[in-house]
Amino acid sequence: MFYGDVQVVWxxxxxxxxxxxxxxxxxxxxGKSTILKTISGIVKPAGGKIIFDGKEIQHIEPYELIETGxxxxxxxxxxxxxMTAEExxxxxxxxxxxxxxxADSKAMVFELFPRLKERxxxxxxxxxxxxxxxxxxxxxxxxxxxxxxxxxxxxxxxPILVRDIFAVIKKVRxxxxxxxxxxxxxxxxxxxADRAYVLATGKLVMEGTGASLLDxxxxxxxxxxx
Amino acid sequence: MTSVQLxxxxxxxxxxxxxxxxxxxxxxxxxxxxxxxxxxxxAHGELMMVGMYIAYALFSFFKIDPYIAVFxxxxxxxxxxxxxxxFLINPVMKVDSxxxxxxxxxxxxxxxxxxxxxxxxxxxxxxxxxxTYATKAWYISDFWKDSPLELxxxxxxxxxxxxxxxxxxxxxxFLTKTDLGKSIRATAQDNDAALLMGVNVMRMRMLTFGLGxxxxxxxxxxxxxxxxxxxxxxxxxxxxxxxITILGGLGSTVGAILGGLVLGVFExxxxxxxxxxxxxxxxxxxxxxxxxxxxxxxxxxxxx
Numbered sequence: 001m002f003y004g005d006v007q008v009v010w011x012x013x014x015x016x017x018x019x020x021x022x023x024x025x026x027x028x029x030x031g032k033s034t035i036l037k038t039i040s041g042i043v044k045p046a047g048g049k050i051i052f053d054g055k056e057i058q059h060i061e062p063y064e065l066i067e068t069g070x071x072x073x074x075x076x077x078x079x080x081x082x083m084t085a086e087e088x089x090x091x092x093x094x095x096x097x098x099x100x101x102x103a104d105s106k107a108m109v110f111e112l113f114p115r116l117k118e119r120x121x122x123x124x125x126x127x128x129x130x131x132x133x134x135x136x137x138x139x140x141x142x143x144x145x146x147x148x149x150x151x152x153x154x155x156x157x158x159p160i161l162v163r164d165i166f167a168v169i170k171k172v173r174x175x176x177x178x179x180x181x182x183x184x185x186x187x188x189x190x191x192x193a194d195r196a197y198v199l200a201t202g203k204l205v206m207e208g209t210g211a212s213l214l215d216x217x218x219x220x221x222x223x224x225x226x
Numbered sequence: 227m228t229s230v231q232l233x234x235x236x237x238x239x240x241x242x243x244x245x246x247x248x249x250x251x252x253x254x255x256x257x258x259x260x261x262x263x264x265x266x267x268x269a270h271g272e273l274m275m276v277g278m279y280i281a282y283a284l285f286s287f288f289k290i291d292p293y294i295a296v297f298x299x300x301x302x303x304x305x306x307x308x309x310x311x312x313f314l315i316n317p318v319m320k321v322d323s324x325x326x327x328x329x330x331x332x333x334x335x336x337x338x339x340x341x342x343x344x345x346x347x348x349x350x351x352x353x354x355x356x357x358t359y360a361t362k363a364w365y366i367s368d369f370w371k372d373s374p375l376e377l378x379x380x381x382x383x384x385x386x387x388x389x390x391x392x393x394x395x396x397x398x399x400f401l402t403k404t405d406l407g408k409s410i411r412a413t414a415q416d417n418d419a420a421l422l423m424g425v426n427v428m429r430m431r432m433l434t435f436g437l438g439x440x441x442x443x444x445x446x447x448x449x450x451x452x453x454x455x456x457x458x459x460x461x462x463x464x465x466x467x468x469x470i471t472i473l474g475g476l477g478s479t480v481g482a483i484l485g486g487l488v489l490g491v492f493e494x495x496x497x498x499x500x501x502x503x504x505x506x507x508x509x510x511x512x513x514x515x516x517x518x519x520x521x522x523x524x525x526x527x528x529x530x
Contacts, residue, residue: 042418066424078419080412091412094405095424143424 009034009202016147016195021169021179023189023210025223026199032182033075035199036149040072041065052147067095071145075152075182077136081125085116085135088124092142101144109138112168130161137168147178154185166192186223190214198223233375238498239491244383246490247390251445252463253470253482254394255438261414261477262434263319265329269310269337271463273439277303277446278455279344285355285450292355292450293385296393299447300440307439310336311432319431337460344457353455357382360451386448393444394483397437401479410434414477442467462506469513475523484524488512 009031016022024032037043039050041062050058052070060068071092080088089109093102110117113134119127124135133153140148150169154162166188173179183189190196193210198219206213213219227235252274259267267273280302281295290298314336318329362381366373401407412420413430421427453459470489474481489512496508520526 040422042421061426062421063424063426066422072422074419074422078416078422080415080419082415083408083411087408090405090408091420091423091425094409099405139423 009038012199012202012204014197014204014207016178016180018178019173019176020194021173021181021192021210023193023196024180024182024199025184025186025189025196025213027223028184029201030199031202032199033151036072036074036151036180036182039149040070066098066143066145069144069146071140071143071148073136073140073148073150073153075155077132079124079132079135079139081123083124084121085124085127085131086120088135088139089116089142092139093144095143098143102142105142105144109141112141112171113138129156130158130164133157133161133165134168137165137172141172141177145177147180148172150179150181150183152183153181154183154188162188186219187214190219229375233377234498236375237377238494240377240379241383242491242494243487244380244387244490245494246487247387248445248448248486249466249470249490250483250486251390251393251448252442253467253474253486254397254479255441255445256467257471257474257477257479257482258410258414258434258441259438260471262410263315263329263431265315265319265333266468266471267435267438268330268333268464268468269340269460270333270438270442270467271460271465272337272340273303273307273460274442274446274449274463275344275455275457275460276306276340277443278450278459279348280443281447281450282348282353282355282455285357291357292447293389295450296389296444296447300444303443304436304440307436308432310439311435315435316428316431337464341457341460348457350457354453355450357451382451386452389448390445393441397441398479406433410437466509469509473512473516473523475525478523478525481523481525488524 012031012035014022014024024035026032034043038045039057041060045058048058049056052068055068057065057068057070080091083091086106089106090102093099093105098105110120115131116134116138119131124132127135137150137153140150153165153169157165162185169179169181170192181189181193190210190213196208196210196213197204198206198213206216206218208216252270256267256270259265259270277299280299281292284290284295284298285292315329315332318332359381363378364381364384366375366377401411409420409425410430410433412423413425413427413434417427420430466489470482470485473489474483474485489509492508492512493505497505500508516523
């Protein structure tokens with residue numbers, strides 16, 4: 001996979017099982033976000049295959065991917081800042097079945113994040129960091145995905161909010177959605193992950209269950225600072 | 227201030243607001259295109275000129291009123307805008323090595339071609355549509371016998387203004403209440419995030435260029451009962467739209483409306499109190515003052 005003219009990810013092959021929380025961890029610049037962007041078609045891969053639900057998806061136009069059941073909650077939230085919170089949620093459910101289910105999905109998101117219900121008519125750009133992250137997750141869930149990808153959901157949040165966000169991610173999986181998460185917050189990510197991959201400078205260096213990596217000496221010294 | 231002086235002042239402001247309403251319609255098209263494609267469309271005034279010639283031709287050959295012609299010119303301009311975007315602007319946008327400035331230069335070229343085509347088909351003569359209501363006006367004393375002031379409102383100006391408000395209201399409804407309209411706004415705010423939501427960004431660009439063109443084409447029809455028409459009329463309106471876009475704040479629809487009204491009233495005041503020929507000078511004084519004192523445009527003042 002290339003990013004601009006510089007190759008940042010080499011020969012990465014990994015899989016996520018249905019109903020799992022899978023995690024990609026690694027230092028800043030390891031290529032984690034690039035992998036997610038490649039899966040959702042924003043970055044074109046130089047070669048290789050991406051298989052989702054038994055079908056190759058690397059040739060599908062990025063704007064058609066959401067209909068296959070894949071949602072991507074991007075890094076730094078990328079909300080539509082000049083639109084209200086509710087309009088942002090509407091944007092998450094533009095296509096097909098998700099559009100028909102919009103009212104129900106919205107009720108579900110508001111139940112998950114009561115704060116968003118209070119702020120539904122506020123411009124997304126004026127929400128606090130935590131509320132913005134909730135809105136980004138809510139917007140991702142509005143498409144009724146079978147797989148949802150989170151890119152650095154804890155970035156820039158206070159520790160108490162980070163805990164809330166991870167609790168929500170566990171809840172999302174408990175309701176039947178498969179989760180792929182990319183994080184620098186290694187400890188809390190491994191604690192909830194069924195399966196995890198460690199990425200270093202664009203290559204996969206380790207894989208295992210969340211718990212086994214959490215006990216691993218290399219992971220401890222390199223990423224947990226123990 | 228005597229009552230005559232007051233009448234002149236109020237009359238000037240009213241004319242300015244009417245002019246401003248049409249200016250707003252002109253600038254909204256430019257600001258929409260600016261927001262979604264991040265380029266200034268310097269063929270904007272020429273697209274308006276095309277709209278005016280369509281209305282002029284419909285009037286001359288079929289006796290169709292310019293206000294009815296809005297409903298024909300706007301869809302035609304929409305199609306023209308989509309084609310220009312798809313076959314000329316998009317291929318240039320796709321090439322990474324070309325600077326964004328080159329797309330702007332391309333729009334200058336499109337404008338020149340349109341102006342020259344108009345000269346070929348209609349010659350460079352000044353044209354007008356001699357509608358029967360051209361000089362009709364409403365007087366305040368017709369409605370209110372004992373009014374202390376006598377003000378008049380030109381019929382074509384007020385009808386054009388009414389149409390401009392109506393079109394703006396429909397556009398506002400489209401942009402805020404429909405999924406398609408929201409998708410256009412989303413594309414303007416964050417291209418990649420819109421893609422992730424399933425928005426076909428390429429289609430939004432074509433749609434926006436078409437929409438911007440149809441708005442300015444409609445504005446052209448509304449100007450026709452008031453202004454003379456000639457092939458090079460577009461250039462000055464491109465500049466007006468550009469000044470308003472800067473004045474209101476790049477990419478902001480509300481800014482374009484406010485900017486249009488401010489510029490309309492300012493030009494009207496300049497024409498009354500300084501002299502007819504000074505209106506374009508006033509325009510550029512505003513332009514430079516905005517760049518120096520409120521570089522973010524009028525909308526940036528509300529955000530503080």
